[in-house]
Amino acid sequence: MNSRPTATSPSQLWFKRRVLPGFGLTLGFTLIYLSLIVLIPLSSAFLKASGLGWGAFFRAVSTPRVLAAYNVSFGTALLAAAINVVFGSIVAWTLVRYRFPGKRTLDAAVDLPFALPTAVAGISLATLYGPNGWLGGPILALTGIKVAYTQLGILVALIFVGLPFVVRTVQPVLEDLDLEFEEAAASLGASRIQTIFRVVGPELYASIATGFALAFARAVGEYGSVVFIAGNMPMKTEIVPLLILIKLEQYDYRGATAIAVIMLVISFLLLLVINALQRWSNASRIR
């Protein structure tokens, strides 16, 4: 740390830094631990991929089977996130605005996908939505649609893992919202629908977009809850994380790494988008 009084930082900052102990120690430990556990291991994937050369890298990530897997993963993850936006917003709205019996249980249930291990969710969803399951059976009998072991099954699993994100980003914003704006709109003659879409809606867009991006990011990389219900047919119901695992088991480390690097780059970009969205969401909340 430098000892000269900095001109840029407010004097109060400087005061804080001097008074509280442990800055060097905790930041140093944080940086070392972060590097050893996260940054150096992650960079090994990029190093390995850079050893492939562009031609080999491009060939590894553009085979029909890999492209099909990207298609399945991104398509179902997008759809699942979109479904979570619709129903997640409804859940958030009912939890904030209405009183009804069982509300606390419902509120707690929203967090279950965070806490329930993915493999447990996976076997349970596969059983429930399988041809003999409580839900899969009737759906098959009534509509002839198979849920488990199709892309629909993947969608169900991804809705499950992404479910908490939209609810938990929209809920606090909704709770913070001043009811007076809605009353003012109503007293000025707006219908309830107009009020919802013109007054409440714009306040929620940023948090809904954040929830969508979080649910999507989580769904793209999801493995445990999907493999049991997906059926895992190459070209049809094979997701990217599974394909990486299959390549590893065939000792095709280069292929696995190339696919993983594409996924990592997309994850980083998503993280940046999410950060930007959250800044937007904060800006609209502080206003």
Place this chain on the structure above:
Amino acid sequence: MPVESANNRSLGFSVITNVQIIEGRARPPKGRPAIRDSLGIRLGLILVAILFLAVFVLVPLIVVFTEALKKGLGVYFASLTEPAALSAIELTLFVAAIAVPANLFFGVAAAWAIAKFDFPGKSLLITLIDLPFAVSPVIAGLIYILIFGAQGWLGPFLQEHDIKIVFAVPGIVLATIFVTFPFVARELIPLMQAQGSEEEQAALSLGASGWQTFWRVTLPNVRWGLLYGVLLCNARAMGEFGAVSVVSGHIRGLTNTIPLHVEILYNEYKFSAAFAVASLLALLSLVTLLIKSIATWNVSASAQLREPSTGK
């Protein structure tokens, strides 16, 4: 508004802080007829919300227990006490006993540095701490194989010295630490930022040492958030599947954790046994959520008690 910016950056886990900041402002609009939705709309939306959560969350949870008990309590307990299950439970406890304290220690250190001090690159550091949330668990396993595997950077060295990391317990521990890396830090940072450092400065100026200040002032203030962070970290550590699946090598009785044991049983069509073992993890997650609900209730109750005096 550092409170809200910190709070909103989290990847959806900092539920406790959300509640604390809200302080019960927007009550259900009782007695505000202008913005009261009609009974039909209310009932309809509540029904949609309940059905959605039932179909995707509650019924799957119930299925775990009904399937586990389908063949009776005898089969249930037999599945939990067979040697392979016991060794999986033992390994899972062992892994969590290393991964959770490691990430707890890291989380507290990171939160102290980030919440109590200002330094350049702080927001980048917070983003980097979030990274493991954004990385697919399978990739988390892969990167350790690229380093420690036979073909990896350190492979030849490790083979020479007869050290096994991947396809052995150390690899499982490392992969688990990676995937549970952000939990405690992400829970603590917004809480500690919201609390500022005035109380710590007061303690120090009254002659307390740095450690005393931390133990007596900082820690009691964040205890519920810390507890929830640790519990979530623990639930994820014990339940991690993808990353562990990649690095474990699936050696039965040696490198099988509870989720991997569940997978093997399920793939062998021993469904009752698979669900019986899975029900242990489901119970763990239920306890986690229960304590979280209690914590949230405590925090929001104390926030409401404080509200009039702080004039917020």
